[in-house]
Amino acid sequence: xxxxxxxxxxxxxxxxxxHLIEKAEVDIYDIPIAEITDQYLDYIHMMKQLDLExxxxxxxxxxxxxxxxxKMLLPKxxxxxxxxxxxxxxxxxxxxxxxxxxxxxxxxxxxxxxIVYEKVFYxxxxxxxxxxxxxxxxxxVTVDMLTKCFQSILSKNSKEKRSNVREIYRDTFTIEDRIIxxxxxxxxxxxxxxxxxxxxxxxxxEIIVTFMAILELxxxxxxxxxxxxxxxxxxxxxxxxxxx
Amino acid sequence: MDIKEIKSVIExxxxxxxxxxxxxxxxxxxxxxxxxxxKIINQMIDYYNDEGRGIQIIEVxxxxxxxxxxxxxxxxxxxxxxxxRQGLSQAALETLSIIAYKQPITKAQIxxxxxxxxxxxxxxxxxxxxxxxxxxxxxxxxxxxxxxxDNFLKLFGLKSISELPPLKELSEEQ
Amino acid sequence: MDIKEIKSVIExxxxxxxxxxxxxxxxxxxxxxxxxxxKIINQMIDYYNDEGRGIQIIEVxxxxxxxxxxxxxxxxxxxxxxxxRQGLSQAALETLSIIAYKQPITKAQIxxxxxxxxxxxxxxxxxxxxxxxxxxxxxxxxxxxxxxxDNFLKLFGLKSISELPPLKELSEEQ
Numbered sequence: 248x249x250x251x252x253x254x255x256x257x258x259x260x261x262x263x264x265x266h267l268i269e270k271a272e273v274d275i276y277d278i279p280i281a282e283i284t285d286q287y288l289d290y291i292h293m294m295k296q297l298d299l300e301x302x303x304x305x306x307x308x309x310x311x312x313x314x315x316x317x318k319m320l321l322p323k324x325x326x327x328x329x330x331x332x333x334x335x336x337x338x339x340x341x342x343x344x345x346x347x348x349x350x351x352x353x354x355x356x357x358x359x360x361x362i363v364y365e366k367v368f369y370x371x372x373x374x375x376x377x378x379x380x381x382x383x384x385x386x387x388v389t390v391d392m393l394t395k396c397f398q399s400i401l402s403k404n405s406k407e408k409r410s411n412v413r414e415i416y417r418d419t420f421t422i423e424d425r426i427i428x429x430x431x432x433x434x435x436x437x438x439x440x441x442x443x444x445x446x447x448x449x450x451x452x453e454i455i456v457t458f459m460a461i462l463e464l465x466x467x468x469x470x471x472x473x474x475x476x477x478x479x480x481x482x483x484x485x486x487x488x489x490x491x
Numbered sequence: 492m493d494i495k496e497i498k499s500v501i502e503x504x505x506x507x508x509x510x511x512x513x514x515x516x517x518x519x520x521x522x523x524x525x526x527x528x529x530k531i532i533n534q535m536i537d538y539y540n541d542e543g544r545g546i547q548i549i550e551v552x553x554x555x556x557x558x559x560x561x562x563x564x565x566x567x568x569x570x571x572x573x574x575x576r577q578g579l580s581q582a583a584l585e586t587l588s589i590i591a592y593k594q595p596i597t598k599a600q601i602x603x604x605x606x607x608x609x610x611x612x613x614x615x616x617x618x619x620x621x622x623x624x625x626x627x628x629x630x631x632x633x634x635x636x637x638x639x640x641d642n643f644l645k646l647f648g649l650k651s652i653s654e655l656p657p658l659k660e661l662s663e664e665q
Numbered sequence: 666m667d668i669k670e671i672k673s674v675i676e677x678x679x680x681x682x683x684x685x686x687x688x689x690x691x692x693x694x695x696x697x698x699x700x701x702x703x704k705i706i707n708q709m710i711d712y713y714n715d716e717g718r719g720i721q722i723i724e725v726x727x728x729x730x731x732x733x734x735x736x737x738x739x740x741x742x743x744x745x746x747x748x749x750r751q752g753l754s755q756a757a758l759e760t761l762s763i764i765a766y767k768q769p770i771t772k773a774q775i776x777x778x779x780x781x782x783x784x785x786x787x788x789x790x791x792x793x794x795x796x797x798x799x800x801x802x803x804x805x806x807x808x809x810x811x812x813x814x815d816n817f818l819k820l821f822g823l824k825s826i827s828e829l830p831p832l833k834e835l836s837e838e839q
Contacts, residue, residue, distance in 0.1 A: 258582050259607030304607045346604055349658045350592070354584040356656070357591075357647055361579065364648040366564035367549075368571075368681045370557065372509035373733075390821045394830045397762035400778060401832070468735055495717060502719025503737040504744050512744070520743045543669060545676025559677040566674045567681050569694045 260308030261347040263290060268344070275344060278337055280319055284312040315340065425460035433470065433485045441472070441481035497521060498535055501528075511554035511641070550650045551641050579615075586612035587621060591643070591655060595625050595636040613637065621646065671695060672709055675702075685728035760786035761795060765817070765829060769799050769810040787811065795820065 257263040267286050273279055291309055294301050318336040335341075432439065444457050461483070464470045473482040492500075500521060505512055514532075518525040532555055536548045546557050559567060579587070586609050589601050601609050616622045617637075625638040644651065666674075674695060679686055688706075692699045706729055710722045720731050733741060760783050763775050775783050790796045791811075799812040813826065823829065 258585060259605055261606040302607065308606070343604075343606070347606065350585055350588040350604060353592070353656075353658060354581065354588040357584055357588055358579075360647040360649075361584075363561050364646055365578075366561035368559040368564070368567050368677070370506075370509050370680055370683055373507040373683075390823065390830060392758065393762045393765060393821065394832060396758055397766050398832055400759060400763065468738075499717050499719040499734070500737050500740045503733040503741055504719070506720045506731065507733055507741050508744065516744060520740050543673055545673040545678070546680050557680065559681060560673070563674050563677040566694050567677060570678050570686070570690060571681055 258351075259302075260305050261344060262351070263287065263305070264308070264340075265344060265348055265351070275348075276341060278341065280312070280316050280337055284316045287312055311340065422456055422460050422463060425456050426463060429457075429460055429464060429483075430469070433483075438482055438484040441483055444483075492521075494531065497523065497531055501532065501535065505548065505555060505557045508556075511551050511556040513554040515553075517555075549645070549648075551644045552651050554641075556645075579619075580612070582607075582609070583612045583615050587616055587639070587643070590616070590622050590637050591639050591652065592658060594638040594652070595628070597628055597634040597636055599634060601637075666695075668705065671697065671705055675706065675709065679722065679729060679731045682730075685725050685730040687728040689727075691729070754786070754789070756781075756783070757786045757789050761790055761813075761817075764790070764796050764811050765813050765826070766832065768812040768826070769802075771802055771808040771810050773808060775811075 257266065264283065264287065267283050267290075268275055268278060271279070271283065271286075273283075288309060291301060291305055294305075315336045429444070441461070444461075461470070461472070465472060468486050471484045471486045473484060474480075501517060504517060504520065514525045514528055517523075517528050517532075521528065532548065532550075536550070538544075539547045545559065545563060547560055548555050549558055585605055586601055589604050590596055593600065593604075598609060598613060601613070613622070617624070619642075620640055621643040622637045623640050624635050626636055627633040628636050639652065643649075649655065675691060678691065678694065688699045688702050691697075691702045691706075695702065706722065706724075710724070712718075713721045719734065719737060721734055722729050723732055759779055760775055763778050764770055767774065767778075772783065772787060775787070787796070791798070793816075794814055795817045796811045797814050798809050800810055801807040802810050817823075818825065
């Protein structure tokens with residue numbers, strides 16, 4: 248039912264009134280109140296017939312219109328109080344309608360802009376971890392992190408103790424050698440985990456040399472290291488902007 | 492650093508940030524005064540537009556941000572997941588219009604202009620981060636007051652609230 | 666669609682995707698064969714490089730991606746750092762966790778546990794008022810001892826040090 252759709256399209260009594268005024272092609276400053284009131288009441292009546300819930304604001308406006316209509320029908324008071332300017336009973340309603348109309352018109356402009364600008368896409372920030380190697384936000388720090396951190400230090404230490412590192416190794420590993428071997432590894436696969444490098448190795452010296460080689464490669468920006476959160480496995484990635 | 496290099500660095504910075512970067516931040520990172528930065532960015536904006544590049548720089552409240560051009564959205568939607576775009580209802584648009592011009596404004600003041608209850612429109616606009624609760628008004632009941640967000644500016648392609656077109660007859664009325 | 670427009674669309678696609686976009690995806694979105702796409706992107710790569718733009722296109726396994734130039738790293742770091750200016754490094758966090766659980770503790774004891782020099786972490790924590798010098802230990806050299814501050818408790822939402830969660834297997838370790 249087309250009328251149904253139309254009725255529902257009104258945002259409120261002011262919207263409906265503006266529609267009636269525009270349809271009647273009358274001056275908003277000089278509304279033929281009797282005519283408009285009748286039309287307004289017809290609409291309300293139709294809404295009721297169609298079993299639509301009529302919001303209280305619509306009914307309130309109907310009452311206001313009727314009040315204005317009756318005031319206008321009253322004979323003008325004889326000019327006893329000449330000093331008092333005659334107030335048009337429609338004045339307040341007109342001001343409201345004009346105010347509302349401005350925003351309603353602006354809202355169509357907004358809608359036009361929205362249609363254009365909602366087609367615009369933004370990008371997410373780049374992961375800053377790739378730009379900052381050793382930063383953890385203080386705001387994200389929790390007691391849990393603190394506890395886990397300490398625990399991992401303790402367990403690391405206890406493992407070291409168990410392994411009885413009292414042997415002396417020959418200086419067989421150099422940072423240069425290690426850089427070369429890591430580079431070879433990276434040529435074969437684009438990424439591997441940091442701990443993969445230490446698999447089956449016990450020598451503290453080799454661990455240190457490997458670690459320093461990694462640091463050097465980071466500095467050279469040959470590799471990128473990634474870690475989702477603290478104590479996650481560290482991923483070593485070939486820095487794609489550098490060819491190896 | 493020559494101007495070409497400055498532009499190149501700004502380009503990197505805006506790219507990395509994703510979000511809007513203020514003139515002030517750019518100024519401190521580059522160690523160049525804000526007015527020069529602004530001049531350079533305006534050149535960049537023109538350049539991107541004139542060349543019909545796939546990305547453009549927009550200004551929002553004296554901050555700058557990269558975004559795509561509306562013309563390309565059809566292709567972009569083919570590549571990325573279809574955007575769950577839900578437009579705004581007429582009621583929400585009206586409410587937003589009033590808040591944009593009259594901010595800071597209370598719910599009661601909005602409803603007085605619209606002539607209808609506006610709770611649901613206000614809730615929806617807040618949910619979409621187009622408006623925010625900017626505090627409470629002094630006075631009886633200490634009602635909540637609402638203002639528009641930067642997100643509002645972005646979604647409607649406005650640089651700042653001062654860029655809102657004057658309302659017709661506004662001068663006549665006030 | 667002319668070549669300029671194709672480039673423009675590719676630019677917006679790479680920008681929005683963030684990740685690498687394969688030649689195949691670009692081909693299907695633009696409805697242009699892969700070899701042409703590849704030729705066009707190679708032109709774009711050259712253009713970005715020749716112009717010394719702040720962003721560049723890199724190729725990874727027949728996919729393409731925007732990224733910044735390594736030369737601009739320094740500026741990017743300056744931009745992103747302010748967000749994490751309040752940040753604690755992993756080293757500082759480790760040091761703090763040791764002090765929290767083992768206080769009062771000397772620098773030498775901390776270093777024995779961590780296995781590395783910890784001067785700068787300690788300085789940083791003290792500067793941030795998370796730890797303080799609680800006096801000197803009796804014994805050789807009378808080393809400084811460190812404890813956590815009330816500020817530390819506040820930051821971690823603890824009422825007192827005794828509220829720190831118990832360590833699992835701690836008994837086994839000590």
